[in-house]
Amino acid sequence: MKLDLLKRLNAARAAREAAILVTDTASGEERLVLERGGFRGDPLAAELEARFRSGKSGAVETADGKSLFLTVHLPPPRLIAIGAVHISQELAPIARIAGFDMTIVDPRTAFATPERFPDVPVLAVWPDEAIARLGLDAYTAVAALTHDPKIDDTPIKAALEAGCFYVGALGSRKTHGKRLERLRAAGVPEEKLARIRAPIGLEIGAQSPAEIAVAIMAEIIRALRLGSEAARERAA
DSSP states (O other): OOHHHHHHHHHHHHTTOOEEEEEETTTOOEEEEETTTOOTTSTTHHHHHHHHHHOOOEEEEOTTSOEEEEEEEOOOOEEEEEOOSHHHHHHHHHHHHTTOEEEEEOSOTTTSOTTTOTTSOEEOSOHHHHHHHHOOOTTEEEEEOSSOHHHHHHHHHHHHHHTOSEEEEOSOHHHHHHHHHHHHHTTOOHHHHTTEESSOSOOSOOOSHHHHHHHHHHHHHHHHHHOHHHHHHHHO
16 A cells, blocks of 8 residues: 555544545555535445445456456444433443443433443443544444433434534333423534434334443444434335
């Protein structure tokens, strides 16, 4: 790889930006495509979109007979769980198995303790402070699980503004209706409100915290791999 391409790729990795290295296997010619930079006008746009979603590298042949290899570089997916609750305790090992870096955020110090979450980073601070530390991006999922508007609303709004690939919130449809009213009053536009997954998790009849955690993780993975809109359409 040429030095300038390597520098750009390393910069993208450091900034948690998705990138694909496109290599002509016959000539060795290479180019780097950044997801954030926009690729809709690229002749490989459809294939690039699919690879950014799946995360899979592989060969592809163009219409004019060129053989290309697409090497996909995606940031490690992250899950920020708002609430050091029972569901979060069950969600932590599932997220780890699925390859997600998970962080628990909860200002209630009685709940947000290393003893309750021995294998997961826990930030016993208010979500706005945690978000300032962690940052949010398109490869971050946010799950609001406290049932407390004072804790949940701020990170939900921040996740929508940052373009997080998944934003979910615990609560009944009635609870979510009130949540939407508060977020509208806070200036969140309707198209962004529509991205919130609530009640959170795939509809599998989950009852226990462990079952709800499975439903949440499945919904997060589907949003990551299919895109939030495609996932929503399949769920309808």
